[in-house]
Amino acid sequence: MKILIVEDELSIVEFIRYNLEAENYEVEYALDGEEAIEKIKKGDIDLILMDLMLPKIDGVTLTKLLRKNTQTATIPIIMLTAKSTEIDKVVGLEVGADDYITKPFSIRELIARIKALLRRSSTAAQGSDVLQIGNLVINEEEFTATLGDKELELTLKEFLLLKILVENRGKVLTRDFLLDKVWGYDYVGESRTVDVHIRHLRSKLGEDADFIKTVRGMGYKAQ
Numbered sequence: 001m002k003i004l005i006v007e008d009e010l011s012i013v014e015f016i017r018y019n020l021e022a023e024n025y026e027v028e029y030a031l032d033g034e035e036a037i038e039k040i041k042k043g044d045i046d047l048i049l050m051d052l053m054l055p056k057i058d059g060v061t062l063t064k065l066l067r068k069n070t071q072t073a074t075i076p077i078i079m080l081t082a083k084s085t086e087i088d089k090v091v092g093l094e095v096g097a098d099d100y101i102t103k104p105f106s107i108r109e110l111i112a113r114i115k116a117l118l119r120r121s122s123t124a125a126q127g128s129d130v131l132q133i134g135n136l137v138i139n140e141e142e143f144t145a146t147l148g149d150k151e152l153e154l155t156l157k158e159f160l161l162l163k164i165l166v167e168n169r170g171k172v173l174t175r176d177f178l179l180d181k182v183w184g185y186d187y188v189g190e191s192r193t194v195d196v197h198i199r200h201l202r203s204k205l206g207e208d209a210d211f212i213k214t215v216r217g218m219g220y221k222a223q
């Protein structure tokens, strides 16, 4: 995880950097708005700590710019605001910052905010790769299926079979279709192969296997 500190006071940069590195984050910093843009353009920043009053381009303008660009719109931003001298924290959130912290801040508080924000943003990012049916959650990116809080030990074929059934929830899928999708067009298999894998899948799902229905003479469906 790489964090960019955008802050013109080097002593603050050094203080934050020291503490973040101790937490095993990679840290980059920029002392003004233009330098920040150059660093962000490289595309490997996971979170930005943004001071408001900066030389060249201020924090509010920079945040607005980042939010308008599709490449940078979703990078989490925490604003560093100083109580009396700098712009009201509400403005920071209005222009698109995800969170703010008021100077002088406790470094522990800052790290807690960073961790919470990174957790939220990674959950949001994988949102589209997760399928759910009842207690069962299938994560396509990680190739995992969990039932409640228990991870199922599935073979790759079982995983793919389960994923296709859940993706096509409500539709009857023929054995030939499933053979094609899971084993590929070249596979010279019997439809019995599908039945065997469904049986294994059902036994691994236990009493939660109810949603996999056998449609006599046709195939299977999830419902």
Ligand code: CA
Residues within 6 Å of the ligand: 007, 008, 009, 051, 052, 053, 054
């Ligand atoms: Ca400043």
